[in-house]
Amino acid sequence: MWTFPSGTLGELTRASHVRARRVLSTLPELRSAARDLPPAPLAAEAFAAALRGPALRVIAEVKRASPSKGAINPGIDAAVQAAHYVAGGAAAISVLTEPTRFGGTLDDLSAVASCVTVPAIRKDFLVHPVQLWEARVRGAAAALLIVRALSPSELPMLMEAARECGLATLVEIRDEEELERALEVGATVIGVNNRNLETLIIDPTTAPMLIPLIPAHCVAVAESGMQSAHDIAPSALAGADAVLVGSAVSASADPVSAVRALAGIPRSTTARR
Template structure:
């Protein structure tokens, strides 16, 4: 797998992502002293459910998210029952369940993650702002099979450290990027499941052309996931045409009156089975994403 390296220096994120990353460091610092306990609990967790394999198919696969609130929307479904919601998603054919565990702005918890992991048979991913290996051990102890890493929130030495820790823990990683420099960093650490977020987490602005524009630059050997801003089949179609293997959907289905039907509907879109040559796509994208 070839990586395209970028010389753009990393700076600590600003805006909403900066606040959430700072909070994540504080939460990690509060539990790092219990690392040995989390490791012991992880050893007793049920076996992982293969994550990447669940995202392959002729149709765009759905990572369905349990999401009570967000910084951009405020309350979405504040009384949502995580287990009932996840069961509804699985009934609709979701390939995996994303559980937000960030407590202050998303209303999530590790208890949600553990409960959902016990209740479904498909992979469960911890969605949070993870900055320290102890948080990966927390995820595995709660039954997660995968976890999210946001490249923009991680310093150059933190991303490889967390990827190495994930291998030790036994978690699959969904590595999230928004531009070519971040994609370079993901490829450099051998990420095999790469998400492209249409939302700029620093400003909270959505650009629906981000994922369709960057996904063709992801090598075919990787799983490509489009994230944010997809509510309708028309929203899913550009990502599918660009070669996305899966989409991550949260707000729309968390607030849906019939989440089972919504997951089934969004998962009915055929994907482009062969992405364009990544190097050629990158050459076209340099002007926008570099």
């Protein structure tokens, strides 16, 4: 039985519901604006392809702050930072748009999407289709959906809305039950978060334990609590296709080198067969 999340995730999810209600009236306008954009055919396939390869791919995140760390890099210029990440070999850019605890904005998403050729991902606590249309109009190629934050009716609704507006999805889980839910709605890019977003506690064994259970036809992404090649190695050996790194690269004085140190780590090609 699904229950509304507690702790920090619950607070952020409630706040996202409020933000969604505030912009709900703009949905027709957003749909109209999306129709004027170039089509995004095969968005899901293209996004998955960007995260596959013989070596681990890096999703580098633009992140000013977080509930667990507080201020990380408050003055970060999203577009400049994203360009540094791409120069370091990032395969995609995650852009936090949550305003209160992460210091993100939709303008950050627009700035990043307009200056890089790799996929830009809207990372937020999305709960309503209007937020996916916002992401599409702002140039995102994909959006994060957190299984724990979405009820059994909300998750398929948002997956369908993403398909309708031409967005790929990164569907985030933290246990086997959530993996089943993700697969039931057709997720093909699945992230495993080492951090319990309700308690903010990191368990570095979570991703290495769950990634081998993700079907080989899906892209598996390890998330949270990784700063070095040493931290990433267990997930790479478990068969992860990609890793999402935020605080370590956002706080770095040399983001190009920070990403380059993580890109290209060998991954197991047999762990998930």
